[in-house]
Amino acid sequence: MRSLPVLPMPAPEPPTAARYSRREVVVMGLFALAATAAESGCAVDKRALDAFVQQHFRDLSPEELKQRLAQMEKRYTEEYGKNVRVSATPPIPGVLYGYALDLSRCIGCRKCVYACVDENNQSRDPQTHWITVLEMDKEHGVDLLRANAFYDHETVPAPGKFYMPVQCQQCDNPPCVKVCPVEATWREPDGIVVIDYDWCIGCRCCVTACPYGARHFNWTKPGLPADQVNPNTEYLGNRPRPRGVVEKCTFCIQRVRNGRYPACVEICPVGARKFGNLLDPEGEIRYIIENKRVFILKEELNTQPKFFYYYGL
Amino acid sequence: MSVIRKVGNFVTGTARMAFLGGNAAYYLWLLFLAALIVQGLFAYAHQAERGLISTNMRDSVSWGFYIGNFTFLVGVAAAAVLLVIPAYVYDWKPIKEVVLFGELLAVAAIVMCLGFVLVDMGRPDRFWHLIPGLGRMNLPSSILAWDALVLNAYLVVNLVVASHLVYCAYYRIPYNKKIVVPLVILSIPMAVSIHTVTAFLYNGMTARPYWNSAILAPRFLASAFCSGPALLLILFQILRKVSAFEIKDEAIHKVAELMAYAMGLNLFLFGAELFKEYYSHTHHIVHYDYLLRGLNGQPSPIALYAWMSLAFSVISFLLFLIPKTRRLPLTMNIGCVLIYTSVYIEKGIALIIPGYTPDTLGQIYQYIPSATEVRVAAGVFGIGFLLFTLMVKVSVAILFEGRSHATVAGRDAMLAPAS
Numbered sequence: 001m002r003s004l005p006v007l008p009m010p011a012p013e014p015p016t017a018a019r020y021s022r023r024e025v026v027v028m029g030l031f032a033l034a035a036t037a038a039e040s041g042c043a044v045d046k047r048a049l050d051a052f053v054q055q056h057f058r059d060l061s062p063e064e065l066k067q068r069l070a071q072m073e074k075r076y077t078e079e080y081g082k083n084v085r086v087s088a089t090p091p092i093p094g095v096l097y098g099y100a101l102d103l104s105r106c107i108g109c110r111k112c113v114y115a116c117v118d119e120n121n122q123s124r125d126p127q128t129h130w131i132t133v134l135e136m137d138k139e140h141g142v143d144l145l146r147a148n149a150f151y152d153h154e155t156v157p158a159p160g161k162f163y164m165p166v167q168c169q170q171c172d173n174p175p176c177v178k179v180c181p182v183e184a185t186w187r188e189p190d191g192i193v194v195i196d197y198d199w200c201i202g203c204r205c206c207v208t209a210c211p212y213g214a215r216h217f218n219w220t221k222p223g224l225p226a227d228q229v230n231p232n233t234e235y236l237g238n239r240p241r242p243r244g245v246v247e248k249c250t251f252c253i254q255r256v257r258n259g260r261y262p263a264c265v266e267i268c269p270v271g272a273r274k275f276g277n278l279l280d281p282e283g284e285i286r287y288i289i290e291n292k293r294v295f296i297l298k299e300e301l302n303t304q305p306k307f308f309y310y311y312g313l
Numbered sequence: 314m315s316v317i318r319k320v321g322n323f324v325t326g327t328a329r330m331a332f333l334g335g336n337a338a339y340y341l342w343l344l345f346l347a348a349l350i351v352q353g354l355f356a357y358a359h360q361a362e363r364g365l366i367s368t369n370m371r372d373s374v375s376w377g378f379y380i381g382n383f384t385f386l387v388g389v390a391a392a393a394v395l396l397v398i399p400a401y402v403y404d405w406k407p408i409k410e411v412v413l414f415g416e417l418l419a420v421a422a423i424v425m426c427l428g429f430v431l432v433d434m435g436r437p438d439r440f441w442h443l444i445p446g447l448g449r450m451n452l453p454s455s456i457l458a459w460d461a462l463v464l465n466a467y468l469v470v471n472l473v474v475a476s477h478l479v480y481c482a483y484y485r486i487p488y489n490k491k492i493v494v495p496l497v498i499l500s501i502p503m504a505v506s507i508h509t510v511t512a513f514l515y516n517g518m519t520a521r522p523y524w525n526s527a528i529l530a531p532r533f534l535a536s537a538f539c540s541g542p543a544l545l546l547i548l549f550q551i552l553r554k555v556s557a558f559e560i561k562d563e564a565i566h567k568v569a570e571l572m573a574y575a576m577g578l579n580l581f582l583f584g585a586e587l588f589k590e591y592y593s594h595t596h597h598i599v600h601y602d603y604l605l606r607g608l609n610g611q612p613s614p615i616a617l618y619a620w621m622s623l624a625f626s627v628i629s630f631l632l633f634l635i636p637k638t639r640r641l642p643l644t645m646n647i648g649c650v651l652i653y654t655s656v657y658i659e660k661g662i663a664l665i666i667p668g669y670t671p672d673t674l675g676q677i678y679q680y681i682p683s684a685t686e687v688r689v690a691a692g693v694f695g696i697g698f699l700l701f702t703l704m705v706k707v708s709v710a711i712l713f714e715g716r717s718h719a720t721v722a723g724r725d726a727m728l729a730p731a732s
Contacts, residue, residue: 052438056449126366132674144675145596166674175519181457182442183449199449201442202365202435205457207375211520213674216372217435220364243364244435301519 057196080226088235089257091190097251098278098285102312105272108133108156108163112264119263120238121230123222130249131167138162168214168249169305176206191306192250194236200245211298215248326721330710331703346699353692356685367685373678374669378686383429385660390422391508392541394500405564416475417704423468425697432689456514463510467503470496482711484718508533523600523668532582538575540656542568543649557713573633604667614681619663625655
């Protein structure tokens with residue numbers, strides 16, 4: 001079985017001349033007045049105004065994106081006192097990410113939960129977890145109504161129990177994307193469902209639409225201590241999030257687009273987590289799907305997850 | 314007179330009518346609404362400072378009291394205008410006035426709806442992302458995007474008709490039938506559409522079996538046809554007492570009769586829902602169990618309200634069905650209050666919370682609104698009722714008390730120092 005290969009990156013697109021879209025012109029016009037008022041008045045908060053008229057990620061020209069990334073790096077570096085890098089790594093052509101989780105191996109230790117928190121700069125206070133580990137009775141099998149996400153034992157696994165970690169299933173037919181009123185979330189060509197934190201309005205339709213409890217809202221400013229910040233970040237991934245927007249698992253987009261495994265795969269002490277390219281016929285994921293007893297969660301909803309549960313033993 | 318001066322005169326004239334010449338009860342009412350608004354602003358400031366964590370909503374129950382109120386008020390806005398149909402069919406005497414008050418109520422209700430959406434948003438500063446042309450609306454797939462579109466269009470149509478009618482009456486000129494009649498007719502399917510789209514907002518959430526029922530939109534319309542007219546019936550009686558507004562008793566009784574049919578339909582649809590859930594007895598039953606009883610031996614904090622709402626529905630249905638009690642003012646008004654309360658609980662509490670409990674991973678978070686949520690909601694209601702009160706005051710003054718640009722001008726002349 002092969003590990004995920006490091007594939008060559010596509011050549012960067014040639015920069016185009018900066019143009020203003022109609023939207024930009026109108027929005028800037030609308031708020032130019034406010035800007036003038038602010039500038040002529042007391043302290044100028046140009047940054048706040050910039051944030052207010054911030055464009056959608058997919059409307060940014062390569063030039064604007066570069067500027068935007070530089071601005072973000074400066075801001076986060078100031079805020080957290082360390083050299084934070086923000087990239088916008090493009091998807092790798094010919095790759096569709098798939099995930100497999102071995103229910104017969106998982107012991108419910110929650111190491112993946114906290115590796116994810118550390119890697120992806122989730123809020124420590126209040127706690128935000130992109131992975132929820134459910135404890136269920138072996139006697140009843142997979143039954144969400146009998147699941148307990150808040151188990152607390154001296155040691156795991158508890159007798160008679162088994163464990164089912166749930167995170168974003170990176171659906172091919174994602175209900176969260178369908179319901180978003182402002183196109184703040186979408187499915188990337190490599191199958192990862194991402195969110196533009198600078199465009200999300202915080203209506204929480206997607207939180208309601210997701211059948212897997214995978215979307216999490218920042219009910220207050222995320223508590224991210226400076227000494228715990230992971231400085232290697234992605235625009236559409238683990239960069240520090242503002243208050244009032246939704247976030248979710250991105251299969252560690254900042255890692256996997258650079259040929260690395262997601263943090264949860266790397267940390268798992270029992271090897272229950274497998275990750276790879278679904279389009280690679282020789283890959284581990286394809287082997288599991290073709291040879292193991294595999295199922296997907298809530299198949300009847302036709303969300304077409306790329307997250308497969310299986311019984312490896 | 315130039316148009317600008319005419320409009321300016323209209324604004325100042327109607328402002329005088331709105332704020333001057335009321336009795337003590339009127340000013341007390343305004344004071345009460347102002348107090349509601351002020352305390353709501355304080356609560357909202359608290360929420361704006363801390364974030365939505367000052368509500369009791371969490372990832373498990375991610376919509377709550379705000380969106381419940383929003384849903385209820387969409388129903389009020391829709392039904393207020395749908396009253397045009399019986400007014401026309403039964404040829405009630407002051408049909409223009411019934412239409413006007415319905416539209417004013419619709420305007421106030423939609424303003425409250427938008428208020429509730431705004432206070433519920435994580436990023437109200439990004440509201441412009443929802444404006445067509447400026448933002449990026451996810452059409453045709455997002456129901457919330459459609460909802461924003463139809464609600465704003467409905468607000469504009471009702472605002473145009475109502476302000477045109479009042480403006481023309483103010484200057485004692487005939488209103489433009491070529492504009493008003495088509496817009497009123499257009500507002501009828503629009504009223505149906507705003508509540509249908511709002512029902513689809515829930516209906517389209519496949520992950521939530523509690524809402525995934527084809528009769529959700531019909532249930533929304535049936536219950537709205539109870540709560541909207543309940544408000545208007547009380548308003549018509551008050552106006553009849555304190556102003557020259559006239560409406561035939563038969564018209565009021567007819568509305569009450571129609572409400573009985575709507576409530577009957579609403580109860581029937583709810584019964585059909587209960588049959589399906591309890592007879593099939595699938596896993597999806599848990600949401601109805603949470604609504605009516607509780608889960609895992611724990612009593613549900615909303616069950617009491619759910620039963621109250623059901624009892625009020627049945628009682629008011631009987632009160633409005635029996636001709637004697639729907640004609641007697643006392644029992645009719647009790648019926649109106651019961652219906653309004655019942656539908657308010659149904660939309661505000663019984664619709665949303667059980668849909669989220671248990672959540673998609675089977676976890677139970679028992680949501681009840683926080684004090685901040687209740688206070689902010691009271692503030693939004695204060696704004697809506699204040700707007701409605703002022704608009705009704707002006708309309709009554711112009712339509713029934715003989716006030717117009719001439720009397721306002723005359724009053725100005727009298728107040729002006731003698732030359």
